[in-house]
Amino acid sequence: MISQFLTYKPVLIGLHLGFAIVGIDAFLWYLGELAGKSQNHTRIRWASIIGVTGFALSWLAGGYYYVVNYGKLVKPIILKGTAPWAHAIAMEAKEHIFLFIIPLALTAVFLTFLGKEDFEKNNLRRVTMVLAGLIAGLGLAIGAMGFIISAAARWG
16 A cells, blocks of 8 residues: 555655655754754754755655656656756756765754854854755755746656
């Protein structure tokens, strides 16, 4: 029963997208907490943990979809359609960018375990804000690439 559920393409795509949105939103939250005056480190830590978990779950759902459905069903449609570049450029870029978004997100998590004094003493606030913005921005860029790929598959 669960295998039938997991091979249902819209469910996998929905899980992939939903978890990615959780990851992006969590890193925007992380950025907002860092930008605020109070800088609640507990909330910052939770935002980073939720973010990296969202991205990891998105990677699992998307990877399963890719192995079970995309390679056999969707990729051939795109490659034979009017926009084969959607796979050659957007999908390849998406795959490679996503490979390093998880280590970046884990770095953001690890930074939250520094003591507040160490964080401030080493002036890590600005660089951590840039990291959080980069992670959220890359997540949004990956989402745009996913839209391009889906459109190429629909319009063949």
